[in-house]
Amino acid sequence: MEEPQFTSTLDLLRWIGWAQRKAGEEWIRERELSHEQSFVLGYLVQNPGAIQRDIAEITRTSAANVSGLVQGLERRGLVERRTEPGNERSKRVYATDSGAALISGFDSAMAAIEDTLLEPLDTEERAALHALLKKITAVLPRPSR
Secondary structure, eight states, X not given: OOOOOOOSHHHHHHHHHHHHHHHHHXXXXXXXXXXXXXXXXXXXXXXXXXXXXXXXXXXXXXHHHHHHHHHHHHHTTSEEEEEETTEEEEEEEEEOHHHHHHHTTHHHHHHXXXXXXXXXXXXXXXXXXXXXXXXHHXXXXXXXX
């Protein structure tokens, strides 16, 4: 089988993104999480007490999908839902200590993956690439929260 020919800049960026995701998936799989579960758990560690609608917006998915994700994490004791005092219909979602411990180290693992992917570049090249990507992303729409 012939290797794919990546001719456009965006093809190359997608390939880098694919390599990053594959490396991250190994770390996630070792913890018996899906990519989506790990993202939600990490989001909840950084945003304790988020409501499911916020999680749906940040993951760009439906409320039903988020409900299923949260239920699965809840069954494993990784998150818990708490009602708001005076508003029993509103539930906030929190990572438990077990959930936070399970996902801890993800940032370090991703930093190591980044170092591996960018290994062919010297310090100046890394800085130039970073500056160019910041320039491009500065004009892109931001994901809604």
